[in-house]
Amino acid sequence: xxxxxIGQWPSYFSFLVSFTFIGIMWINHHRLFTHIxxxxxxxxxxxxxxxxxxxxxxxPTAVVATHLGQSDQRTALVLYNxxxxxxxxxxxxxxxxxxxAKRHLLAKDVDAASVKRISRxxxxxxxxxxxxxxxxxxxxxxxxxxxxxxACFFALPPHVAVSKES
Amino acid sequence: xxxxxIGQWPSYFSFLVSFTFIGIMWINHHRLFTHIxxxxxxxxxxxxxxxxxxxxxxxPTAVVATHLGQSDQRTALVLYNxxxxxxxxxxxxxxxxxxxAKRHLLAKDVDAASVKRISRxxxxxxxxxxxxxxxxxxxxxxxxxxxxxxACFFALPPHVAVSKES
Amino acid sequence: xxxxxIGQWPSYFSFLVSFTFIGIMWINHHRLFTHIxxxxxxxxxxxxxxxxxxxxxxxPTAVVATHLGQSDQRTALVLYNxxxxxxxxxxxxxxxxxxxAKRHLLAKDVDAASVKRISRxxxxxxxxxxxxxxxxxxxxxxxxxxxxxxACFFALPPHVAVSKES
Amino acid sequence: xxxxxIGQWPSYFSFLVSFTFIGIMWINHHRLFTHIxxxxxxxxxxxxxxxxxxxxxxxPTAVVATHLGQSDQRTALVLYNxxxxxxxxxxxxxxxxxxxAKRHLLAKDVDAASVKRISRxxxxxxxxxxxxxxxxxxxxxxxxxxxxxxACFFALPPHVAVSKES
Numbered sequence: 118x119x120x121x122x123i124g125q126w127p128s129y130f131s132f133l134v135s136f137t138f139i140g141i142m143w144i145n146h147h148r149l150f151t152h153i154x155x156x157x158x159x160x161x162x163x164x165x166x167x168x169x170x171x172x173x174x175x176x177p178t179a180v181v182a183t184h185l186g187q188s189d190q191r192t193a194l195v196l197y198n199x200x201x202x203x204x205x206x207x208x209x210x211x212x213x214x215x216x217x218a219k220r221h222l223l224a225k226d227v228d229a230a231s232v233k234r235i236s237r238x239x240x241x242x243x244x245x246x247x248x249x250x251x252x253x254x255x256x257x258x259x260x261x262x263x264x265x266x267x268a269c270f271f272a273l274p275p276h277v278a279v280s281k282e283s
Numbered sequence: 284x285x286x287x288x289i290g291q292w293p294s295y296f297s298f299l300v301s302f303t304f305i306g307i308m309w310i311n312h313h314r315l316f317t318h319i320x321x322x323x324x325x326x327x328x329x330x331x332x333x334x335x336x337x338x339x340x341x342x343p344t345a346v347v348a349t350h351l352g353q354s355d356q357r358t359a360l361v362l363y364n365x366x367x368x369x370x371x372x373x374x375x376x377x378x379x380x381x382x383x384a385k386r387h388l389l390a391k392d393v394d395a396a397s398v399k400r401i402s403r404x405x406x407x408x409x410x411x412x413x414x415x416x417x418x419x420x421x422x423x424x425x426x427x428x429x430x431x432x433x434a435c436f437f438a439l440p441p442h443v444a445v446s447k448e449s
Numbered sequence: 450x451x452x453x454x455i456g457q458w459p460s461y462f463s464f465l466v467s468f469t470f471i472g473i474m475w476i477n478h479h480r481l482f483t484h485i486x487x488x489x490x491x492x493x494x495x496x497x498x499x500x501x502x503x504x505x506x507x508x509p510t511a512v513v514a515t516h517l518g519q520s521d522q523r524t525a526l527v528l529y530n531x532x533x534x535x536x537x538x539x540x541x542x543x544x545x546x547x548x549x550a551k552r553h554l555l556a557k558d559v560d561a562a563s564v565k566r567i568s569r570x571x572x573x574x575x576x577x578x579x580x581x582x583x584x585x586x587x588x589x590x591x592x593x594x595x596x597x598x599x600a601c602f603f604a605l606p607p608h609v610a611v612s613k614e615s
Numbered sequence: 616x617x618x619x620x621i622g623q624w625p626s627y628f629s630f631l632v633s634f635t636f637i638g639i640m641w642i643n644h645h646r647l648f649t650h651i652x653x654x655x656x657x658x659x660x661x662x663x664x665x666x667x668x669x670x671x672x673x674x675p676t677a678v679v680a681t682h683l684g685q686s687d688q689r690t691a692l693v694l695y696n697x698x699x700x701x702x703x704x705x706x707x708x709x710x711x712x713x714x715x716a717k718r719h720l721l722a723k724d725v726d727a728a729s730v731k732r733i734s735r736x737x738x739x740x741x742x743x744x745x746x747x748x749x750x751x752x753x754x755x756x757x758x759x760x761x762x763x764x765x766a767c768f769f770a771l772p773p774h775v776a777v778s779k780e781s
Binding site: 324327328331335338346350355358359362 | 450454472475479606
Binding site: 490493494497501525528 | 616617620634638641642645770772
């Protein structure tokens, strides 16, 4: 049985990676919505698009886990990284929309520097995930390494992730 | 693997359509319950019937996705559109019940014009989804096109969807 | 495909019955917890036992749906009704515990007559579900008919279900 | 059918044990978070690690249930008990972090004796679950018996589980 349990490692790997990355997105979502006090229809839709990204994550992660090291791993990595490009873009849209001064969706006592730091941290997302995607053609290891490094970067609180002087 | 992933398109299609349409129902539900401040037993039951419609949606959607373009697609479309006829009727019943002046279920500061606009937007639902259902016998494309157009119509906020003069 | 869809009726039947009966339990739970204002460890455990009953329901319901009209339907009905005997007992324990005057778990402004009516309605549960269970040996139809009648009885608000004079 | 139902006992056993043990963890989580009033990023992450433990539980439990009494039951028990060692460690970290005076995460009116009692009860967890794990090599029955006894111990409220004098 020991070997049977070990033989299922792609399932464990994709479960743990999906759990961790969705957890990091949840923490980020929590960070944004401690600042957001009101919502409107567009914010609801952007939030649903974020949820779409989150619920999709386990599928490309499982595809990567089962095809890693095989001849067709590139397709898996493209699908996987494309999902994160999508999520990073939606996070930026949602935050840009919510934090826009003219819409008054943020809490009144919100700290302007804190809002700016989140915007600056998130701006790295789409660009760097596209680099991840491009790296799929160069090296699977490099692509995954950058993808995992980005997850760590977005797990960091904004005041640690981006330099304090703004 | 690329072809394997592409070959699963009916799953993706039905997942995305179900997600989108349930999302639109969630936004509508959210709109109604920002006006509703109290509940009673009948409202709980109508709300459960709405939930029944929502949890059922992925099944007929998957049936349509797997049978589209085949000889028996009409049965699939009838099942699919019948689900939306049911949901549209329940939405109307729930809103009519909740917004009835004598039951005092709405918030005290509710805007009468806003209540009226929702009633007018929802009144289109049952009739037009029955047209969708009837179109299944004429043309599958027309039936789906009207169904998707209706989803967009119900995604619109009431003050955009129905003319402002009331 | 029409015949294939029809051929799955036991799935639809058990889904609809489970959904309806869990819905009725949800409404009852909602009724109890509009009166309950505080909780303690025993109430948490009784609430978990109720949740256990609720999550189990779809299994015996599916067993009944797939074995109805077959020679071994009695075993299915015994399992099914035993689940409801368990749920009815837990509902009674939970309410007796929560409504006990010395524990001060109810809201302060709770209506004594309303508490009494719930106690009287729930007292019918365990006895009548045991009758349902016993009827499994006499007639499957009678057993299911009484079970469904009881679901309707518990869907009724207490002031309708039990006579108003107390 | 009676024999078929009985033949699925490992499924029922692992379902019931998972449900019960997750229920006990839920009660403990509830106990902690009635004292915790504020949260920060580290607490969010520790809470996610706890959630990871909770969602994993049904897997090793099912592995134990299907392999009990077979030659390879030790591997199953090691996996099972290792999960609880992990959960016990995370519960301790989370509570130590949250209850640390310098972080001000607890409610202001929190009872110091009550905080101390939880710390003392939880301190038993990691050590005793490691004993459980070690017992897997000696006797499967002893390992499971201690594991179940520990579940009961953690179901007890802290003021009952640890002596009142502190």
